[in-house]
Amino acid sequence: MSAMILVVEDEPAIRELVMLNLQQAGHRPVAADSAEQALALVRESLPDMILLDWMLPGMSGVEFARRLKADSRTRDVPIIMLTARSEEQDKIAGLETGADDYITKPFSPREMNARIKAVLRRRAPQKAGEAVEMTGLRLDPATHRVTGNDRPIELGPTEFRLLHFLMTHPERVYSRAQLLDQVWGNHVFVEDRTVDVHIRRLRGALEATGHDGLVQTVRGSGYRLSVHAER
Amino acid sequence: MSAMILVVEDEPAIRELVMLNLQQAGHRPVAADSAEQALALVRESLPDMILLDWMLPGMSGVEFARRLKADSRTRDVPIIMLTARSEEQDKIAGLETGADDYITKPFSPREMNARIKAVLRRRAPQKAGEAVEMTGLRLDPATHRVTGNDRPIELGPTEFRLLHFLMTHPERVYSRAQLLDQVWGNHVFVEDRTVDVHIRRLRGALEATGHDGLVQTVRGSGYRLSVHAER
DNA sequence: CTTTATTGTCATCAAATTGTCATATTGACA
DNA sequence: TGTCAATATGACAATTTGATGACAATAAAG
Numbered sequence: 001m002s003a004m005i006l007v008v009e010d011e012p013a014i015r016e017l018v019m020l021n022l023q024q025a026g027h028r029p030v031a032a033d034s035a036e037q038a039l040a041l042v043r044e045s046l047p048d049m050i051l052l053d054w055m056l057p058g059m060s061g062v063e064f065a066r067r068l069k070a071d072s073r074t075r076d077v078p079i080i081m082l083t084a085r086s087e088e089q090d091k092i093a094g095l096e097t098g099a100d101d102y103i104t105k106p107f108s109p110r111e112m113n114a115r116i117k118a119v120l121r122r123r124a125p126q127k128a129g130e131a132v133e134m135t136g137l138r139l140d141p142a143t144h145r146v147t148g149n150d151r152p153i154e155l156g157p158t159e160f161r162l163l164h165f166l167m168t169h170p171e172r173v174y175s176r177a178q179l180l181d182q183v184w185g186n187h188v189f190v191e192d193r194t195v196d197v198h199i200r201r202l203r204g205a206l207e208a209t210g211h212d213g214l215v216q217t218v219r220g221s222g223y224r225l226s227v228h229a230e231r
Numbered sequence: 232m233s234a235m236i237l238v239v240e241d242e243p244a245i246r247e248l249v250m251l252n253l254q255q256a257g258h259r260p261v262a263a264d265s266a267e268q269a270l271a272l273v274r275e276s277l278p279d280m281i282l283l284d285w286m287l288p289g290m291s292g293v294e295f296a297r298r299l300k301a302d303s304r305t306r307d308v309p310i311i312m313l314t315a316r317s318e319e320q321d322k323i324a325g326l327e328t329g330a331d332d333y334i335t336k337p338f339s340p341r342e343m344n345a346r347i348k349a350v351l352r353r354r355a356p357q358k359a360g361e362a363v364e365m366t367g368l369r370l371d372p373a374t375h376r377v378t379g380n381d382r383p384i385e386l387g388p389t390e391f392r393l394l395h396f397l398m399t400h401p402e403r404v405y406s407r408a409q410l411l412d413q414v415w416g417n418h419v420f421v422e423d424r425t426v427d428v429h430i431r432r433l434r435g436a437l438e439a440t441g442h443d444g445l446v447q448t449v450r451g452s453g454y455r456l457s458v459h460a461e462r
Numbered sequence: 463c464t465t466t467a468t469t470g471t472c473a474t475c476a477a478a479t480t481g482t483c484a485t486a487t488t489g490a491c492a
Numbered sequence: 493t494g495t496c497a498a499t500a501t502g503a504c505a506a507t508t509t510g511a512t513g514a515c516a517a518t519a520a521a522g
Contacts, residue, residue: 026409143457144404144449152460156479157451193499194481200500219489219498387468425470427510448510450478 003048003120003127004028008038008064009082010056018051018082018112025113026129035059039067042074046186048127049119052099053082069098078123080115125168132167135227137211139167148209158183159202166215166225175222199223234279234351235259239269239295240313241287249282249313252340256347266290270298273305280351283330284313296330309350313338363398366458368442370398379440389414390433397446397456406453430454 005027009015015031022029030047032038035056041047050068054061061081068074081102100119103112121128131140136149141164146153155163162183166174174182176195184190199215206212216224236258240246246262253260261278263269266287272278281299285292292312299305309331331350334343362371367380372395377384386394393414397405405413407426415421430446437443447455 023412142404143402143455144452145459158480160451190480191482193483196499197481197501200502203500217499389469421469422471424472424510428470428512431511431513450509 002026002028002129003116003124004030004045005116006030006032006038006041006047006050008032008035008050008056008061009053010034011053014053014082021112022116025116027116035061035064038064042068042077046074047077048124049078049080049116051080051082051103051116055083065099076123078119080119126165132164134167134170135211135214136209137167137206137214139164148206148211151209153205153209155205156201158198159205162198162202166223170225170227173218173221173224179223195223234347235261235276236347237261237263237269237272237278237281239263239266239281239287239292240284241265242284245284245313249343252343253347255340256344258347266292266295269295273299273308277305278308280309280311280347282311282313282334282347286314311346311350363395365398365401366442366445367440368398368437368445370395379437379442382440384436384440386436387432389429390436393429393433397454401456401458404449404452404455409453426454 005022007015007018007022007029009018009031010033012033015033019029019031030041032041036059038050038052042050052061052065056064065079065081068077068079078100079098081099083102083104100123101115103115117128121130125132126141129141131138131142133139138147139145139160144160146155146160146163162179165179165183176192179195180188180190180192199217203212203215206215213229214225214227216226218224236253238246238249238253238260240249240262241264243264246264250260250262261272263272267289269281269283273281283292283296287295296310296312299308299310311332311334312330313334332346334346362369362373364370368377369379370377370391375391377386377391377394393410396410396414407423410426411419411421411423430448434443434446437446444461445456445458447457447461449455
């Protein structure tokens with residue numbers, strides 16, 4: 001459940017409060033005190049989620065969100081808006097702009113964490129940090145353990161991440177390029193064919209418990225994790 | 232889950248309501264109608280949790296909480312503040328003082344119980360004084376003693392805190408950064424690799440009783456304390 | 463004010479992981 | 493069936509990562 005979360009909030013006290021809380025919850029918070037600074041940060045690297053104060057000096061939260069939604073690169077980053085109780089109409093505007101949820105200030109740490117987790121679960125399952133299981137194959141990010149029918153399975157770091165991604169996005173084909181983006185990170189220069197090798201290593205490890213059949217090749221397209229028999 | 236809960240609330244009607252509710256939920260509530268009286272009660276015996284009205288005649292809730300946080304004996308008692316919907320600014324102040332959660336008046340019994348339960352559950356593992364034990368390895372924070380199969384084990388201060396944290400959060404992987412935050416404190420500048428060294432020292436000390444196997448390395452992720460075989 | 467523990471950092475060694483390539487297989491289709 | 497493109501596989505060298513021992517700085521104890 002470790003996600004990079006961008007906090008956009010101009011009030012220093014509240015910002016620090018939120019930062020501290022996110023850190024405590026195991027996330028990696030990044031701060032911005034204005035939409036402009038936030039845009040610069042987003043240009044650098046894409047966060048997994050944005051906590052956005054709706055009342056900002058300069059560019060408003062609405063405008064900032066609108067820009068993010070206009071760019072295909074940032075369109076899918078979940079946004080939770082922070083809003084004062086009186087700014088009811090902003091909630092409407094916010095949801096229309098595409099915010100995933102809103103938190104009314106003042107809010108409790110517990111509420112904030114719950115909402116963040118809920119949104120992550122919906123929008124970025126692999127960041128939610130929950131154990132995944134299918135057909136006796138089980139992967140738990142918290143303990144970093146993988147078992148097949150309760151027998152331990154050893155995986156290297158990359159194979160672990162690969163399996164984690166596939167298990168949180170099953171029944172769907174991903175091209176090698178997509179897998180590189182999702183599992184390796186969007187800014188790496190790695191040969192497409194390298195994915196093949198890691199798929200093979202993953203299959204090799206799953207073979208011991210007969211779960212290797214879950215990893216299916218879709219000729220000409222990529223790979224897929226599926227509980228259904230191949231073809 | 233039965234806990235002694237101190238209720239600090241000057242309004243008799245609300246106080247009785249809360250008391251009744253707590254009793255109904257199986258807790259042992261104690262009442263105080265002012266911060267002064269509450270302080271006296273806390274001096275007598277430490278409650279497991281404090282429900283604190285933020286608006287009190289005489290010493291305010293903020294001041295009361297600050298005092299509790301200043302005393303090492305009472306620092307770790309969880310505080311849930313009770314606040315009227317209009318006292319929004321106070322919540323912010325409350326967060327800074329270290330309250331664990333907030334309940335906005337008027338509140339439902341269901342909400343109150345849920346929040347109390349959540350806070351108790353969260354605070355439980357970190358609760359100081361409780362001895363922890365697993366597979367013959369025992370650590371008692373009160374006496375600051377560690378034994379393996381009843382044989383004493385010598386640990387340096389840092390190794391002690393490290394083991395304490397790991398034993399209260401077993402089976403879970405923690406990155407070096409997380410361990411630095413949790414064991415060293417959030418605001419220290421220490422090299423990541425330093426954790427390795429202390430892990431080694433800890434293992435060295437546990438070796439005498441064969442408990443060193445509990446401290447497991449998760450390559451690429453961090454460390455984990457686990458009773459399960461490493462691989 | 464010595465003497466002793468404790469801590470954080472490094473340098474070094476061993477082991478695991480990773481990306482790539484060359485080569486073998488496989489599958490689609492004329 | 494033969495051909496071609498895509499995928500699987502085995503091997504390998506470079507790179508990372510963790511373990512370990514030594515050491516100087518600092519804190520604690522006597």
